[in-house]
Amino acid sequence: MGAFGVSAALGATLLVTSPFSASAADTGELRIHDIQGNTRISPFRGEQVTDVPGIVTGVRTYGSRGFWIQDPRPDDDPATSEGIFVFTNAAPTVAVGDSVTVSGSVTEYYYGGVARGDTSLTQISRPTVSVVSSGNELPAPVVLDAGAIPARYAPEGDTADGNSIENLPLEPEKYALDLYASLEGMNVQVEDAAIVGPSTAYYELWVNVQPELNATSRGGTRYASYEDPNPGRLKVESLVPVGQAPFPTANTGDTLSGVTAGPLDFDEFGGYLVAARELGTVTSGGIEPETTRAQERKELAVAAYNVENLNPGNDQAKFDRLAAGIVDHLASPDIVALEEIQDDNGAVDDGTVSAEQTLTRFTDAIVAAGGPRYDWRGIDPEDGKDGGQPGGNIRNVFLFNPDRVSFTDRPGGDATTAASVVKERGKAALTHSPGRIEPADAAWNASRKPLAGEFSFRGTPVIVIANHFNSKGGDQSLYARYQPPTRSSETQRLAQAELVNSFVRDIVRVQKNAQVVVLGDINDFEFSGTTAALTSGGVLRSAVYSLPAADRYTYLFNGNAQVLDQTLVTPGIKKFDYDIVHINAEFADQASDHDPQVIRFKP
Template sequence: MRSSHPRSAAVAAVVATALATGLLAGSAGAAETDAAAGSIRIHDIQGTTRVSPLVGKQVTDVEGIVTGVRTYGSKGFWIQDPDADDDAATSEGVFVFTSSAPTVAVGDAVKVSGLVGEYVPGGLNSGNQSITQISKPTVTVVSSGNALPAPTPINEYTVPAEYAPAGDPAAGGSINGLTLDPARYALDHYESLEGMNVAIGTSRVVGATDPHAELWVTVKGWENNTRRGGTLYGSYESQNTGRLQIQQLAPLAQQPFPVANVGDRLTGTTEGPLDFNQFGGYTLVARTLGTVQSKNLEREKTKPQAEGELAVATYNVENLDPTDPQEKFDALAKAVVENLASPDILALEEIQDDNGAKNDGTVSAGQTLTKFTAAIAAAGGPAYQWRSVDPANNKDGGEPGGNIRQVFLFNPARVSFIDRAAGDATTATGVTQEQGKAALTHSPGRIDPANPAWADSRKPLAGEFVFRGRTVFVIANHFGSKGGDESLTSHHQPPVRSSEAKRLLQAQAVNGFVKQLLAADKNANVIALGDINDFEFSATTKALTDGGALFPAITALPKSERYSYVFQGNSQVLDQILTSPAIKKFAYDSVHINAEFADQNSDHDPQVLRFRP
């Protein structure tokens, strides 16, 4: 299972690097001073900020009770001082990094000597907070079978409503050097419990069990609820303070991790040390794990389009290629037919080439699409045709060798595709006029593929369709990913979202193209859709909608239904359909069939829009 990112054996080198770069504060004389034996307690090591005042120093005979032992991943154990001080900002627990399987047991009273360090999961450039730890330890077991320190409860009454303090401008926006205020800020509250034995009671699952044996709960049952039991991330200020990741201490070979969907309950008491890791921030690593109570969440089905309605959908099918098992093709096809009601036009993202991630220069995806459309027909769906433009090899990002691209599927019994001098990977489609109406110069064609905004990213695919005599322009998008952005638990507050710069340029390019279409025909039916990889309240979406060229249709839904993806327990928007002003009336549906479930065919929920052109 994936736990905290494995710590480097050279912890001292990590500490020295951190000190040298100024990321962490502390003594520059690593290991130069030995604390007097028995005089240093755990709360002295933790201090009142996120960085130990003793970082880089040797400590001797630090006393504590073992509260958790981890024999996989980052091997080590947690100790806690049962004799707490009276300062709420200082944690009484700390992780002892052993690098090999620890020889202590829960309940042992120990004395630990070693080097105090600050380990940053994911590396110094990740923006992650650090974990205070003792490394290269010498451990003496004083006694065994001792009672554990009573767990500190984490619940709706103990976790503050405000998420984090603003970072110190003098420290580049970092909160590392700020004195913790655990009664005011949620992140400070969790940090003040780092390494301690904590417990939660019955809590709602807001992030389904993932392949790495972890799930997310909220201890605040009322915080920004979605209609189906999740927690909504509806603004940059809605971080949702009650979210907490749950893992377990027992290896999976000894104890399977429970399977849970969003809306289920983790009942009873879940208790164990509070860790911090690269993939989820603050994490309760359960020594005692509650029981999952299913709420039997069902996958949604959208309403079929009426005879005079055009149904347009978008679906990220997560790196689909012919080497995937037939079961994946069949499951995705069944979803298209049964859950999406066989939309007339379906824009697909992440269709890979004919041999998937094999990096041999193959760029065609005909085999992938033949296999998928055959599966749809076998599931009772229409005989979809497709249009796309093959990318240049390894120029569109994604998995190396996979050559992902957007593809249009369309039902020829309901809608026609207007083929106009199909473009290639590097040829831009443009806008012209025919009999006073807008038209594309290349259909299918790519929008401005030479624009630096699309470097190592998927170029938008534009196509011209006709439904019941009316022309509809569809632009399928897959904007740059959020890879490289700092997490909500970053030591920078607000976190650095570096990926936004590229998506902003991409949105401006698409917006400019839509404006060209509207300049040729102000009443043109234009739909821009796909995996936008950004929120409905983001600068990306604002750029897409600039000048009223497009409207983010998902905002027509009640707030509790505005999401297509679940990340770290936050239900959020990544997939969107946007409409031009001529499309005044429509029905919109974010069809929740994947993101909330442990059993997923993709990590995205598809979106469907129905309207009468």
Template sequence: MPSRSTARLAALTVAAVCSAASAVVLTSPAHADTVRIHDIQGTTRLSPYAGQKVTDVPGIVTATRTYGSSKGFWFQDTTPDDNPATSEGIFVYTGSTPKVAVGDSVTVTGTVSEYVPGGAASGGQSVTEITKPTITTVSTGNAVPAPVVIDAKSVPSRYTPQGDTANGGSIDNLPLRPGKYALDYYESLEGMNVQVKDARVVTATDRYAELWVTVKPHEHRDRRGGTVYGSYDSQNTGRLQIQSLGATADFPKANVGDTLTGTTTGPLDFNQYGGYTLVADQIGTLKSGGLQRETTKKQTRKQLAVATYNVENLDPSDKTFDQHAAAIVNNLQSPDIVSLEEIQDDNGATDDGTVDASVTVNKLIDAIVAAGGPKYDWRSIDPVNDEDGGQPGGNIRQVFLFNPERVSFVDRAGGDSTTAVGVVKEHGKAQLTASPGRIAPADAAWQDSRKPLAGQFVFRGKTVFVIANHLDSKGGDQSLASQYQPPTRSSEIQRHAQATVVNAFVKDILKVQKNADVLALGDMNDFEFSDTTKILEGRGELWSAIKSLPRSERYTYDYQGNSQVLDQILISPAVRRDSFQYDSVHINSEFNDQISDHDPQVLRFRP
């Protein structure tokens, strides 16, 4: 997944930055002199009063936001209606530090706005707000309305209604059915004071002081405490993001499987980086689940161990070399071949034309030796400057590390950044025309994206073909909580084209040698059940070996409360027949002190 910029750090201190450019102007009823909050919120996602002025709206202040660019406060009606679809709370955008306090009884006059965090082009849902307010304090020191408890019983098992095809697939104008759909339930509480109790952490605390919990402890639970994302039709409805209204320095540093014991309370907001979010003015006490990093089995003398590991924009200035080395030596047990993704050039993100990565790679190799591992050799091909996507100036690429005491690399001249590798037949066996070589680097499928690196290895006299991949990221896809349901996954277009090219190359090998041992591995940026994977697999040319694991263990990445697969090792029929062993080694994705956001994958087999 793409790294998030420092701009997001500022953005995360706000849940809904009020911006005229992002406001949705709607046709609404005639001006109303006095309305209640539930009238403004209405029975759909869009207020019937959007764009209109409302006068003397009453309520009790439940929370204030005094930081960031979205200063304001939430207030809530103490006289609710009897319609579960209408929220009784709303955010008031003041633009400066609000001059009210929690417990104040106020009336608010202002303009109703539908603000879309991230802008309308993001496809996100909108937040109903009152802007340009005039605030009158009626009394102070009042009791705050009791929070609505969000739990396994209250959240429906179905995630979202189907979007309205007449409205481009949007759910904005559909009547809310909070008893049937989870997204409708959360929307019916937008702006209200809510609470979760004894909630298990399902995504670790990140650099932006946010984490995810589940209110459904048994929903698709994996054995380490996370929540597995197993199909597009099997959403995890109990996920909820937690942020803090207080100092982020005090925010708990949680791992997956930990628990926020007691109560976590605050207004329910919506933002572009996770959807519905409990912005906590009271956070439960963190109880450790005792999660430990995994260690895979050591390969036997006759087994070839091949790993893939996304080291997340590694460059010589990083402080993580020793940790990555220790992970490769100890947790991965020094695989014979390691395919690395996101190796940056020798000066990292400095965009001065440098493409060589030998300093980066050799620094890692030296750290591996210092950690007690083998002296790996390596092969790679430098990309054309600024043509492979990733962090600007970083020139990320895939790199093969291999242990020359266990495996040899077949070097064949001719491979460079722009020359396509091919397959030929020699003595009845498949051979690469260049090793290492890049697969179809001029194909449009690889525009601004990493080109696959193919290499030919020999282990105990047997040839093994390894194709290192880093397919196009999911950047630009609509979120699971999008106003469009199902959300559009626009990034699939390029990824499908890339998968088609990779599968065609594997076919070329298997046409020459039916029983060839072929591995296509790396950060595929897509799920094991996705169409991308199905295209890679083709008609049996490859098979994603992570599917050999129980469903509860199929994950390599943790995003917004979903433990999911992005990294894969796909194997040819000959490898599949070789009694292989597969392991997703969980050392990063579940931890707040991760050195990469991906878990490495290891395959052991006997060629």
């Protein structure tokens, strides 16, 4: 019965021998739990079913239009869901509380296509619907709270089936993903739920019904390891179209107060979600953007900030907010490594690669915000070779305050020329500054190349390497039908990390006590293989471990606060003060989707 007392393209047809006769399907003897079965795939996939009864528990008139029905007469099997989605394509004509019978084809829908790897959604398609009566009481919702969700996340996939879990019998008492699958399409409820992912432009937010697990210091939920993906997270969407009722604005740390109830659904952008027929109200948790302290006179402050596709086509408000982040919240660092600086016409794909206009407008905005007149250094990429938004030609750039620090220019660096390390007056020096690290290596195909530069602070040389590694695009999701999910994008990041590590080894080999800062959007976690490759041999250490665990996050994805941006230093930097400044990721109103980071030390 799914509950056990707890307080677009169709997929390819899979022929499964049904435990029921064809005549049973034809004569309307099937119930929803028979169709759902005790695995993720219906035993009636591809078959026609007739007069399946149920009560309408939710109606969706936008997107994937249809309605959910639930059988008020459940069986006694906790693995079989009593709810199912009826895909109508057009706006449904039924209403919540209608008792209906549905005939149609049983299908398995894979959001994003079968190859994406996500689990499927069992539904009845091309339906014929008859309303038997209206105004019926809805089946009682299954309450999803801290005690309802199993501690174990998912079973190990069947190795004979490519690590797939979709044909394994569901064990909802044992695994969280199996619990959700066993409740697919059923009426569920959360109450006074912790909001762990802010509302978005797509009218959604994330809650966690187990907020005590891996809690951040500001009311969120931290992604602490691959083995601990936080099973209590659920996305919440409203079944009321936005034009009829506004979706609430919410930040991490707020509470979705009262009752939120509706069918349990699944989509490609957030996995399992509550399609809210009834939506709670947002109670503020009161978090505010953070401000870091200013560097002392003898401290060098080096920051990194992903400014999310900044280009002259952005409105002035974005430039002003990013500038205020630099001045007011980061206290005007001496050096700022920027990621995602686009060319002078943004996503227009006409061969433009210069970013002079972008950087002029940004540095002007910083001055207007009360900050210093930053100078900058960068290398224009080859057109279309560095990935990111097509036509945007994103790249890494250094800003630096010439009143506090000087840049050591060594000419010859360009998009395709590799910088190397030499000894000059007993110190490690770059052959090209600014320069790129092995730009022709296949590790950087369709990805940003690291930007290396030499700086001098109070007479001491410091080498800074700005990075923006390959994105996680193409990885299987935490909700995938393959468990554990495959992180295919990590292969390229590992190769990138090895090249950066090798370059830093060259520096330290020339000068054992060289002071090197490697920072930026690494696009991987502090516990990842990518970080292990960066720190291999002890040539670098990640500064994120200097923070309490509850403060280790720079990005938020599907309700998981996580480290994607990192700062690493060589042993020559013995003492430092590191801060992740939370000003964006937790907020519905954000200037960028990343939080900046800053490290201070005395060279």
